[in-house]
Amino acid sequence: MKFTGNLVKMHTLLDSPIQYSLAMEQGMLSMTGLLGKQISIHFSGRINCIACGKRTNKAFGHGFCYPCFATAPENSDCILRPELCQGHLGLGRDVAWELENHVQPHVVYLALSSGLKVGITRATQLPTRWIDQGAQQAIVLAEVPHRRLAGDIEVALKAHYSDKTNWQQMLKGQVTQDDLVAKKTEAANFLSNEFAPYIASSNAIVTLDYPALDTPSKVTSLKLDKQPLIEGILTGIKAQYLILDNTNVINVRSHAGYHVTIEAE
Numbered sequence: 473m474k475f476t477g478n479l480v481k482m483h484t485l486l487d488s489p490i491q492y493s494l495a496m497e498q499g500m501l502s503m504t505g506l507l508g509k510q511i512s513i514h515f516s517g518r519i520n521c522i523a524c525g526k527r528t529n530k531a532f533g534h535g536f537c538y539p540c541f542a543t544a545p546e547n548s549d550c551i552l553r554p555e556l557c558q559g560h561l562g563l564g565r566d567v568a569w570e571l572e573n574h575v576q577p578h579v580v581y582l583a584l585s586s587g588l589k590v591g592i593t594r595a596t597q598l599p600t601r602w603i604d605q606g607a608q609q610a611i612v613l614a615e616v617p618h619r620r621l622a623g624d625i626e627v628a629l630k631a632h633y634s635d636k637t638n639w640q641q642m643l644k645g646q647v648t649q650d651d652l653v654a655k656k657t658e659a660a661n662f663l664s665n666e667f668a669p670y671i672a673s674s675n676a677i678v679t680l681d682y683p684a685l686d687t688p689s690k691v692t693s694l695k696l697d698k699q700p701l702i703e704g705i706l707t708g709i710k711a712q713y714l715i716l717d718n719t720n721v722i723n724v725r726s727h728a729g730y731h732v733t734i735e736a737e
Contacts, residue, residue: 473735473736473737474733474734474735475494475496475497475498475501475733475734475735476496476497476498476731476732476733476734477494477495477496477497477498477731477732478520478522478728478729478730478731478732479494479724479727479728479729479730479731479732480494480495480522480535480728480729481534481604481712481724481725481728482494482503482709482712482724482725483495483500484600484603484604486599486603486680487681488681489504489681489682489683489684490504490603490680490681490682490683490709491504492504492683492709494724494734496734501734503706503709503714504683504709506706506736507683507684507685507706507707507708507709508685508705508706508707509705509706509736509737510703510704510705510706510736510737511703511704511705511706511716511734511735511736511737512701512702512703512734512735512736513696513701513702513703513714513722513732513733513734514700514701514732514733514734514735515696515697515700515701515730515731515732516731516732516733517700517731518730518731519531519729519730519731520729520731521535521536521537521540521729522534522535522536522728522729523535523536523537523540523544523546524537524539524540528729531727531728531729531730532547533546533547534725534726534728535728535729536729543565544565545564545565545566545569545570545573548564548565550564550574550619550620550623553623554592554619554620554622554623554626555620555623555624555626555627556620556623557570557574557618557619557620557623558570558620559571559573559574559575559618559619559620560574560575560617560618560619560620560621573594574594574618574619574620575617575618575619576594576595576596576618576619577594577595577596577615577616577617577618578592578593578594578595578615578616578617578618578619578621578622579592579593579594579595579598579612579613579614579615579616579622579672580592580612580613580614580616580622580625580626580629581593581598581601581602581610581611581612581613582610582611582613582633582652582655582656582659583602583605583607583608583609583610583611584607584608584609584610584647584648584649584650584652585605585606585607585608585637585642585647586637586638586639586641586642586646586647586648587634587638587641587647587648588633588634588648588650588655589605589633589634589635589636589637590613590626590629590630590633590634590635590659591605591626591635592619592622592623592625592626594619595615598612599678599680602678602680603680603711604711604712604725605637605642605711606637606639606642606643606682606710606711606713607680608647608679608680609652609677609678609679609680610652610677610678610680611652611653611655611656611675611676611677611678612672612674612676613625613656613659613660613671613672614667614670614671614672615670615672616670621670624667625663625667625670628662628663628664628667629659629662629663631662632659632662633659639711639713640691642710642711643688643691643710643711643713643715643721644687644688644689644690644691645687652677653675653677656675682708682709682710683708683709684707684708684709684710684715685707685708685718686707686708686718687708687718688707688708688715688718688719688721690719691715691719691720691721692719692720692721693721693722693723694720694721694722695722695727696722696727696730696732702716702720702722703716704716704717704720705717712724712725712726
């Protein structure tokens with residue numbers, strides 16, 4: 473089995489276990505279906521911008537050439553700092569893109585990935601966002617009409633909760649356990665009254681089951697720039713990481729735009 477193409481973030485489907493697939497030139501390649509098999513990933517040395525398709529010597533911001541990184545709305549300041557979003561005011565790098573992506577219902581959530589974290593995402597991106605972060609469990613805290621408001625709530629909560637994931641602990645399953653319903657109540661009490669109308673009524677907890685043969689005790693991150701041929705037995709997939717031989721990991725998303733050949737038994 474041989475598939476070629478430029479890497480993009482893996483597609484995911486909520487199931488038990490989660491189904492992962494890669495869009496390649498020959499069609500969709502099921503990565504979950506390759507669990508337990510010997511695979512090789514060979515980097516051709518070519519990187520193509522995921523926005524304009526042009527060849528670039530270096531990828532910026534998960535797969536962009538520098539001109540697209542500097543101008544594309546996907547790389548605006550409010551992507552990393554949603555409290556800066558002005559889409560609801562009719563402003564932004566691309567107003568039409570802002571209306572389609574940021575002036576849409578968003579959620580603020582609490583998740584257990586390495587420890588308890590707070591995050592936000594567009595409502596239609598659930599549970600994809602949780603899967604991409606390797607969350608073990610997650611709960612919706614608030615539901616708001618646009619990104620800026622979600623960012624304001626997140627900023628208020630970052631004084632109490634982290635907004636980061638320790639990727640090594642996440643991959644090794646070293647997750648600090650918490651009662652998410654109790655933490656949701658606690659978080660809501662930290663917020664000012666102006667945010668009270670947006671607190672989600674449901675206390676449903678989503679539990680995520682990742683495909684894995686074992687849990688690694690240590691992880692080593694591999695980069696295609698330094699090691700153009702990466703191979704081993706696929707022993708797990710979590711977040712956007714492929715885990716080989718229960719030790720070596722490659723972050724697929726950080727290699728977006730890299731042209732590769734993937735071979736499997």
